[in-house]
Amino acid sequence: MTTSFNPEGAVNTDTATFGTGCFWCTEAVFEQLEGVLKVTSGYSGGHVKNPTYEQVCEKNTGHAEVVQLVYDPAVISFDELLEVFWQTHDPTTLNRQGNDVGPQYRSAIFYKDEEQKLKAEHYKKELDKAGAFNAPIVTEISPLINFYAAEQYHQDYYTNNGSQPYCNFVIRPKMEKFQKAFKEKLKR
Structure with missing residues (x-):
């Protein structure tokens, strides 16, 4: 865990790295979580x-x-983030999410430590065992070796480009479904 300072005092923070297809959709979902x-x-x-x-x-x-x-992590746990991860994309399609096709759109969890690895593997195994999806989960679970921030125009994409056709037809319906399913976890 890392500690960062904010104007209100010290807050313990942690990091998680997820791939669920297009990062514009993923960013829009996770930004709303308390x-x-x-x-x-x-x-x-x-x-x-x-x-x-x-x-x-x-x-x-x-x-x-x-x-x-x-x-x-005092407000939202890694387990809760994993719950959102699993429920907001299709972890059974290899190198694809909807119309987005290619290895860059793969379902992935890049863990930073052994605890994240074990939790990710546990949930994947239990969801498969329970038949939570209509096909086996193909989510990659790999160590976080590198992370490179995307170009600035990709950051806050949905917020800054909500009227774009992709946002209206792909991200907005996903957001509405997410907001209904996780309304108790949303920022107020």
Whole structure:
């Protein structure tokens, strides 16, 4: 756990890194959760240093589009973040989320420590065992080796571009479904 200082005093924070397809959708969801202090869209899991969006879209850098969350574990736990992760995308499609196709759109959890790894693996196993989805879960669970923030125009994309067609037809319906399912966890 890391400790950061804010104007109100010291707050313990932690980080989590998730890939659920397009990072614009993922960012919009996690930004609404109480206890999530910062969401940064970026790239993880690849072999190219400081990749650009164009390079990642070429599908040969190995990176996934991800969000890295800074959160207050006294307000929201990693387990609760995992619950949102599993319920806000399809973890059974390999290298795809809806119409977004390619390895950069894979379902992934990049764990920072053994505790995150064990929890991610446990939930994946239990969800598969319970038949929570119509197909086996293909979510990648890998150590966080690198994280590169995406270009500035990708940050807060839904907030800054809500009238764009992609936001209206893809992100907005996902947000409405998320808000109904997790209304008790939303920022007030």
